[in-house]
Amino acid sequence: MTPDLLAQCLGIPVTRAETWSGPLSAAAALYAIDSPARLAAFIAQIGHESGKFIFLVELWGPTSAQAGYEPPSVKARDLGNTHGGDGFRYRGRGLIQITGRANYQKCGDALGMDLIASPELLATPSNAALSAAWFWNEHGLNDLADAGDFETITRRINGGLTGIADREALWKQAKAALGVDESMELNGAENASS
Template identity: 35%
Template sequence: MLAALALGVKDLVGSTGFSGEMLLGLIAAGYAGTDFIEGFMEKVPLPGAGAGAVAGPGSTGSGVAVLPDQSGNGAAAKVAAQMEANLASQLNAQTSQLQADIASLKSTAAAGSPETSWALLTGPSAASLTPDLVARLFVPATPRANIRTHLPNVLAGLRSCDLIDRDMLLMALATIRAETEGFVPIDEFVSPYNTDQVAFDKYEPGTSTAVKLGNIEPGDGARFKGRGFIQLTGRDNYTRIGSQIGVDLVGNPTLANDSILAGRILAQFLANNEDPIRIALADGNLKVARRLVNGGSHGFDRFKDAYDKGLRLIPEGVEI
């Protein structure tokens, strides 16, 4: 109760109610409060068990020995005074600890991030690269089952290209968040960006986009539309990446949606641009890093959100 009041109840409850992270924080405060109450109950005699209710020499009430006043000049009062002093010291220590716990929780809430709260409350064990942890870089609607299914293939792809540090891991995950938020390799959707009258006709030979993509034959627009985790697009990219990973993507472009191959394609694309990506990340220039993959700023808000969350939640030296 004290923790809830200290944190501010109105700030704890959002449109969907308490977050799981904040509930865990309140539970932690509850344990501290319980220790405080139990310590108090153990030290304070129950009503009727004090110095005035002694059954006989050496008798006890609530586990506390009470001595009769044999000296006639306040021996029992001295014992009670000593007990009171000891109790006050213990209560002060427990109160200080509870105040420290509440201050820590309040500081966590003030950070304004459920992800930060979770990391502080759960400690280093929560930093292992699990599907549940990766899911915190995505939106609640992203199916956890998709992350459990495809994350191993994404990590295997990164390992195959020796991209095993946190920077490139976050680059890969943030790219997936920007390109396919459902964490599943998919076909590019028809949109005003790729279609005028017929699906993907803006990628067809004769257009400026086709020149950039290397599309030279009729039908290349739809044939080499975006696929996979990174939305690999265009004949040139299918040819180059396919050759690098040893798969005929030009002859079989739909293979780019195979989960294992999609993980390798993502990693290979990042590896092809590794040096400038690392420079951009080191400079904190996420827009440049995103442009090196996407060619523009499409999905940058999602990319940045996932990357920033990863910096808070995933530690340096994480094993991929």
């Protein structure tokens, strides 16, 4: 993924794309995000999640939803947040916002990093890209990208369809930049079901 191509996919300055093209290319190669359809869906999702590579750490209010990241709430329990302050400490980081102590542990174990002791490691370009590609793989999103099922990809990343209009606009733009057309998507969906 060249900086120029990444810039076209997301409509960002080439100077910003230069920071990200190397880490994204390496992470995508490691997790077989290796076809135009897969790359278009991946870039669109991480582009939305990070505000086009502006935000690598979840903005913190705390909002009422974020306040629920703290124990003893059900959400905190779901995230594995067991200590006071875990909600803030393990707030979303990376290009796909890894959130919660349990998810930091799982991601760190997979990537060979101590994210419990150093959660800020996910806010560097190489680790942010690597954690996003790991998450993508962990949740089976290549198969969904092959099938063109962008809505289910969004639900697996977001838990709902928050920001779907922006995500779809970025997906359309990335598909155009990468040369993905409707017939390629249909062939991918047919091949995935074979």
